[in-house]
Amino acid sequence: MKAEPLEGNLILDINPSILYPIIDRLLGGGREGGAIARRPLTEIELRLVSRITGLFLDELRRAWENVIEFKLEVVRVESNPQLVQIVPPNEVVVLVSFELALREIRGMMNLCIPYNSIERIGGKLSANSWVAYGRRQATPESIEQISRTLRSSLVEVEVRLAKTRISTDELFGLRVGDIVTTEKDIHSPLVINVEGVPKFRAFSGAFKGHKAVRIQELIANPADAIGE
Numbered sequence: 001m002k003a004e005p006l007e008g009n010l011i012l013d014i015n016p017s018i019l020y021p022i023i024d025r026l027l028g029g030g031r032e033g034g035a036i037a038r039r040p041l042t043e044i045e046l047r048l049v050s051r052i053t054g055l056f057l058d059e060l061r062r063a064w065e066n067v068i069e070f071k072l073e074v075v076r077v078e079s080n081p082q083l084v085q086i087v088p089p090n091e092v093v094v095l096v097s098f099e100l101a102l103r104e105i106r107g108m109m110n111l112c113i114p115y116n117s118i119e120r121i122g123g124k125l126s127a128n129s130w131v132a133y134g135r136r137q138a139t140p141e142s143i144e145q146i147s148r149t150l151r152s153s154l155v156e157v158e159v160r161l162a163k164t165r166i167s168t169d170e171l172f173g174l175r176v177g178d179i180v181t182t183e184k185d186i187h188s189p190l191v192i193n194v195e196g197v198p199k200f201r202a203f204s205g206a207f208k209g210h211k212a213v214r215i216q217e218l219i220a221n222p223a224d225a226i227g228e
Contacts, residue, residue, distance in 0.1 A: 001057075003070045003117070009086045011112040012053060012074075018100045018107020023048050025102070040079040050074070056109075068121055087114045094118070159202070159213055160191045160228075189216050191228050198225035 001010045016038070021029075026048050041049060057072040064070065078084050087093060092115040100107050118125065162184035174180075189201035190213060199222075202213040219225050 002073045006117045008117045013110040015107040198222045
């Protein structure tokens with residue numbers, strides 16, 4: 001690949017173990033993966049791969065835009081890695097590896113950047129440059145966009161009724177109708193966990209024939225609910 005205005009070429013390597021299952025899925029294949037092909041890509045497969053790499057290059061361009069704006073372009077596709085050499089064997093390179101997962105199928109994608117390509121912008125690759133990118137002030141539009149996305153997110157809510165300890169012998173002796181006592185007072189509020197974090201105190205009851213809880217108060221500090 002070319003990454004103007006950087007000098008030289010970069011290499012994007014996609015392992016066949018994940019590339020061919022992605023192509024198979026794009027062509028209407030099922031979820032079950034078949035044997036990994038060991039052959040060059042066909043013309044149709046090359047067209048599909050160009051769509052995959054195009055998405056990756058767009059995200060890579062956005063990730064670097066705070067450091068440098070460059071134009072990424074695929075100039076050559078090669079199925080035999082032994083035929084590709086962009087720097088002498090003893091040159092220093094930066095290798096960035098990504099693990100891709102398609103259900104149970106996993107594979108690697110590697111981005112190889114010769115050091116001489118980024119040497120002249122080395123001053124911009126300090127930690128401060130990346131941190132500054134993350135410290136940009138939030139705009140009302142970005143806040144609304146994030147809020148809109150989060151509103152549809154599903155979270156796990158659980159009500160902690162009580163907690164106690166019994167011996168293994170008592171456990172094996174339990175029968176239908178037995179009563180397990182706890183130290184939880186029936187008049188004390190229950191703790192509601194949101195994604196495992198104590199968030200509310202509430203009382204149990206029923207609502208329209210369903211078991212329910214009525215929230216009494218917000219738990220500002222989750223540490224305050226330890227032991228309840």
